[in-house]
Amino acid sequence: MNKDIDKVLFTNEEIVKRCEELGAQITADYQGKQAPLLVALLRGSVPFLAELIKHIDLDIEYDFMDVTSYQGTQSLGDIKILKDLDTSIIGRPILLVEDIVDTGRTIDSVKELLKNKGASEVKVVTLLDKPSRRAVEVRPDYVGFSVANEFVVGFGMDYNQKYRCLPFVGVLKAECYR
Numbered sequence: 001m002n003k004d005i006d007k008v009l010f011t012n013e014e015i016v017k018r019c020e021e022l023g024a025q026i027t028a029d030y031q032g033k034q035a036p037l038l039v040a041l042l043r044g045s046v047p048f049l050a051e052l053i054k055h056i057d058l059d060i061e062y063d064f065m066d067v068t069s070y071q072g073t074q075s076l077g078d079i080k081i082l083k084d085l086d087t088s089i090i091g092r093p094i095l096l097v098e099d100i101v102d103t104g105r106t107i108d109s110v111k112e113l114l115k116n117k118g119a120s121e122v123k124v125v126t127l128l129d130k131p132s133r134r135a136v137e138v139r140p141d142y143v144g145f146s147v148a149n150e151f152v153v154g155f156g157m158d159y160n161q162k163y164r165c166l167p168f169v170g171v172l173k174a175e176c177y178r
């Protein structure tokens with residue numbers, strides 16, 4: 001385990017197992033419907049996207065957007081588009097892939113944006129959900145795990161760009177924030 005991690009919340013095995021379950025549920029829900037375009041938000045959702053797509057048995061495609069303006073442990077309200085989609089989404093169902101939903105502002109804004117661009121439907125799948133931190137009324141359609149109000153890192157999630165490559169999700173030691 002990384003020396004900066006206080007405790008592991010979800011092991012790699014637990015995450016993979018949950019991705020299998022989410023993949024099966026998504027596969028069943030879109031049966032007989034147009035397969036979704038997965039839109040992954042850079043950079044945190046990349047490991048989750050990579051695991052999840054192995055378990056979705058549909059004719060899916062994926063693309064990336066970069067919208068976050070997250071600094072340290074404070075979630076900023078306004079989002080900036082740093083990288084837009086390369087794919088046309090007019091009339092297509094979208095499944096937005098997030099690493100963690102915290103205040104909900106990011107997915108709320110991006111959902112709105114994608115609907116305005118002509119998506120026929122926008123659903124959200126997130127590895128982690130922190131419902132106690134919600135500032136806007138938005139609920140992800142698929143949630144890997146709910147977490148308490150703790151700052152987590154690993155499996156894509158960072159603190160100042162560090163710890164993204166850890167294969168598990170954990171809580172940082174308090175001294176690492178100072």
Ligand code: IMP
Pocket residue numbers: 044068070075076098099100101102103104105106107150151152153157158159
């Ligand atoms: P929201 O807009 O407040 O929901 O923030 C969502 C984004 O904030 C996520 O995609 C993460 O990049 C970041 N974030 C929120 N909570 C955490 C955390 O505990 N660890 C790492 N990143 C986080």
